[in-house]
Amino acid sequence: MTLEYWREYRTYFHIAKSYGISESSCYRNIKWIENTLIKHPDFQQLDGQKSLLNNNFKDKTVIIDVTESTIQRPKKVKNNIIQEKRKNIQ
DSSP states (O other): OHHHHHHHOOOHHHHHHHHTSOHHHHHHHHHHHHHHHHHSGGGGGGSOGGGGGSGGGTTOOOOOOOOOOOOOOOOOOHHHHHHHHHHHOO
16 A cells, blocks of 8 residues: 555555555555654655755755746747638638
8 A cells, every 4th residue: 555655546445445444444455654764764765854954965966047038939920820810711
């Protein structure tokens, strides 16, 4: 159930229906697995959002280029559009 929840982004409702249990039981089972994995030493990187505040991440720098650039678009010429429409009407 947990792998389906993580991998397929299915809702608790749909996973519960697949296994024939209630939605709340599905939720409790998945949360229990997640909490058990978080406590295991091999999965310490899953401590949550506060794990990002560790010293391991303070020396990393991310640079994002957000400069604006103009986009060249063709100019609209109304005379050509009207003439084309008139040519097709006969």
